[in-house]
Amino acid sequence: MTLEDFFTRIETQYTNKLPFVVYRKPRESKLNALLQSTNQLHIINDFTEKGFVFAPFNDAETSVLIPFDGSEFVSSHYELLPVGEISKKNKVLDEKEKVRHIDLVNKAIDAIKNKAFKKVVLSRQELVLVGKTNPLFLFKKLLNTYTSSFNYCWYHPQVGLWLGATPETLVKIEGNQFSIMALAGTQVYQGSLDVAWQNKEIEEQKFVTDFIVDSLKPSVESLTVSDTETVKAGNLVHLKTMISARLKSNSTLKDIICTIHPTPAVCGVPKDIAKQFILKNENYNREFYTGFLGELNFEITTAPRSGKRNIENRAYAITKKSTQLYVNLRCMQLKNDEAIIYVGGGITENSNPESEWEETVSKSLIIKNIL
Numbered sequence: 064m065t066l067e068d069f070f071t072r073i074e075t076q077y078t079n080k081l082p083f084v085v086y087r088k089p090r091e092s093k094l095n096a097l098l099q100s101t102n103q104l105h106i107i108n109d110f111t112e113k114g115f116v117f118a119p120f121n122d123a124e125t126s127v128l129i130p131f132d133g134s135e136f137v138s139s140h141y142e143l144l145p146v147g148e149i150s151k152k153n154k155v156l157d158e159k160e161k162v163r164h165i166d167l168v169n170k171a172i173d174a175i176k177n178k179a180f181k182k183v184v185l186s187r188q189e190l191v192l193v194g195k196t197n198p199l200f201l202f203k204k205l206l207n208t209y210t211s212s213f214n215y216c217w218y219h220p221q222v223g224l225w226l227g228a229t230p231e232t233l234v235k236i237e238g239n240q241f242s243i244m245a246l247a248g249t250q251v252y253q254g255s256l257d258v259a260w261q262n263k264e265i266e267e268q269k270f271v272t273d274f275i276v277d278s279l280k281p282s283v284e285s286l287t288v289s290d291t292e293t294v295k296a297g298n299l300v301h302l303k304t305m306i307s308a309r310l311k312s313n314s315t316l317k318d319i320i321c322t323i324h325p326t327p328a329v330c331g332v333p334k335d336i337a338k339q340f341i342l343k344n345e346n347y348n349r350e351f352y353t354g355f356l357g358e359l360n361f362e363i364t365t366a367p368r369s370g371k372r373n374i375e376n377r378a379y380a381i382t383k384k385s386t387q388l389y390v391n392l393r394c395m396q397l398k399n400d401e402a403i404i405y406v407g408g409g410i411t412e413n414s415n416p417e418s419e420w421e422e423t424v425s426k427s428l429i430i431k432n433i434l
């Protein structure tokens with residue numbers, strides 16, 4: 064499908080108030096869209112469903128599915144789209160919001176010092192008046208600006224409209240082989256990946272890796288942990304470790320997701336106590352921010368390996384189930400005439416409240432730059 068036809072098809076879907084998701088995976092040139100034929104709200108039951116999942120932060124709330132069967136799946140090749148200049152926004156300081164966030168961070172540091180928990184990720188919303196904006200126009204700006212993130216625009220008339228460019232994979236599973244990313248620690252990119260990391264950032268990222276490794280051990284075999292490296296995401300850099308393993312035959316995708324979500328990259332350690340602190344103290348509903356989204360139980364066909372032939376001497380391809388889920392970060396919700404931007408950061412005993420505020424301001428620019 065041509066790029067023009069692709070976007071015309073999605074515009075029609077949106078005008079007809081029918082659910083859809085359009086997305087591009089990190090460093091890929093292919094754009095995909097899944098377009099639901101009715102406005103029904105489909106819910107995930109046990110993660111055996113096939114389709115595109117959109118899950119909230121609070122795992123006690125329901126996850127939404129755009130089912131593959133009965134929907135239209137279309138793709139096109141992306142090329143730079145004419146959307147005008149991307150403006151670099153200045154940091155606008157909202158003093159009241161700053162005081163509120165710093166108070167919240169101080170409260171968490173006190174709780175950590177009193178041994179209530181070890182780490183918590185605290186977040187806030189920023190509202191930007193955008194008027195009547197076309198979400199697909201903003202999505203094209205995201206595509207032009209960020210090439211190494213998972214970029215998406217998701218819509219359901221009964222749920223809302225979300226856009227984002229997230230740097231973080233939650234889990235990728237092909238057959239029974241899977242990998243999980245532990246991403247945390249943030250600095251502003253200064254032109255080089257040769258970054259000196261403070262103990263605070265090293266510790267907050269290690270919490271994520273250790274939690275994933277420890278909680279997965281009973282369900283997996285052949286577990287390997289990569290070296291930790293610095294990666295760039297928009298105007299920021301983070302610390303990243305990859306954890307790979309094979310699912311034991313009696314473990315399911317649901318087990319893995321329920322065990323790891325929400326990871327300490329978006330929640331905290333211990334998970335349940337940190338989550339309660341967030342729900343009680345953040346003073347707003349995160350909804351789908353720090354939830355996850357992506358392809359669930361898609362089918363992929365891998366090319367035949369040379370030499371592998373079946374009895375009729377024909378090379379054969381292998382079809383496997385593939386799930387690729389991303390953490391919903393660097394995102395916004397478009398509601399009425401406003402863009403609601405969501406930003407947060409990991410708090411540990413050694414956090415500096417002023418720097419934690421600055422970190423959320425820097426993170427907000429990823430989305431603000433395209434508004």
Ligand SMILES: C=C(O[C@H]1C=CC=C(C(=O)O)[C@@H]1O)C(=O)O
Nearest residue numbers: 246247248249328406407408409
């Ligand atoms: C919670 C967010 O980021 C997470 C992912 C990477 C780095 C993070 C940090 O440095 O605190 C957070 O754990 C966010 O961007 O809103």
